[in-house]
């Protein structure tokens with residue numbers, strides 16, 4: 001029996017453990033199903049290349065997060081990087097974000113984007129969709145050329161059914177003057193939460209989580225996969241036959257798994273909800289090759305002809321991500337249907353497009369790695385907005401806090417994962 005049990009050793013679970021110990025509290029146990037910690041912040045080493053589970057870049061927008069990093073890492077182990085990211089459409093590279101970097105696009109596109117922005121109107125209705133939000137904030141031109149095709153690709157979901165509650169700091173807003181400036185000339189202004197970031201000099205993003213975990217005294221119990229959670233008797237059962245009683249449970253495993261794995265007599269309304277929680281999956285393909293494939297950090301692809309929504313370049317985050325004289329790239333495409341039978345076909349098409357776009361001679365390819373991220377982007381539909389807060393509140397009545405990106409079923413960053421771990425500890429240990 002441990003007073004507090006933590007499920008999952010991704011950044012949120014590790015942060016909860018760190019903050020418990022910071023308060024001098026050691027009567028807790030942390031369990032993780034994989035052999036290694038890190039969750040989505042794991043890294044794979046293959047043939048001298050390091051690949052993360054797609055680009056994982058540390059953005060610092062919060063004062064406590066900065067202070068936490070000062071306590072846990074040495075900033076000298078990280079590169080401090082200013083974003084070089086682009087959008088590729090109509091055979092043109094424009095800087096990201098699209099809305100303030102129209103320069104270089106066909107005149108008709110620029111005219112439609114600016115006119116649409118000027119003519120945009122407030123949409124007066126309850127439960128606005130993400131599409132309504134785009135039309136209201138950016139107008140029909142930006143919707144047509146960037147937001148609609150790009151967001152439908154990343155979410156694999158009809159954006160007229162997507163709610164707008166997640167947009168917050170993820171979609172940078174701007175002014176007409178800034179848009180016109182960016183349409184007339186190359187714009188040096190950088191906006192958005194990801195204009196600057198830090199990234200480990202070596203070891204990929206997993207280096208970062210490992211540095212935090214090094215500060216924790218209690219061991220992480222790896223290879224412990226949750227099989228059932230008995231809310232009433234407060235017991236977690238694991239697939240290896242072990243079990244653990246708890247007084248408080250901090251769970252960071254995906255909420256749909258948790259609900260599906262509740263012991264039947266716990267509460268029926270809760271586990272019936274699991275099937276309504278929607279989340280897409282991402283296929284992340286990685287290529288390590290001879291020579292330098294690009295000097296950019298990443299590129300967004302809104303157009304339908306490209307199956308991927310983004311391609312990025314590991315060696316530009318840190319030169320140690322690839323052996324000397326080599327470079328590496330990653331691409332991402334998403335799908336909603338859990339068993340998408342066309343995945344292999346889409347992957348093949350994606351690789352062929354990547355070879356063409358970046359003039360890759362297949363003879364120069366040293367290694368390739370395909371990673372499936374089963375839970376990637378939570379779908380913010382109106383069902384989620386209404387019911388997830390209710391579900392989380394019901395769980396709290398059993399002393400269960402379901403937190404983190406997938407525990408709270410939300411769109412959030414590594415910074416937020418650390419803050420979520422701190423917040424729950426501050427609530428439990430007063």
Ligand SMILES: Cc1cc2nc3c(=O)[nH]c(=O)nc-3n(C[C@H](O)[C@H](O)[C@H](O)COP(=O)(O)OP(=O)(O)OC[C@H]3O[C@@H](n4cnc5c(N)ncnc54)[C@H](O)[C@@H]3O)c2cc1C
Nearest residue numbers: 008010011012033039040056057225226404405412413414
């Ligand atoms: C495509 C993509 C790109 C991203 N890029 C960025 C970025 O650039 N910058 C950024 O800040 N954030 C980024 N993120 C978000 C970031 O990955 C998450 O915010 C962060 O990993 C959330 O941490 P977590 O601990 O809540 O979840 P996770 O990292 O998913 O950790 C949950 C842990 O629970 C474990 N677990 C699951 N099921 C069980 C079970 N049954 N039993 C026991 N353990 C279990 C898992 O193995 C995992 O270790 C990105 C996310 C995605 C999907």
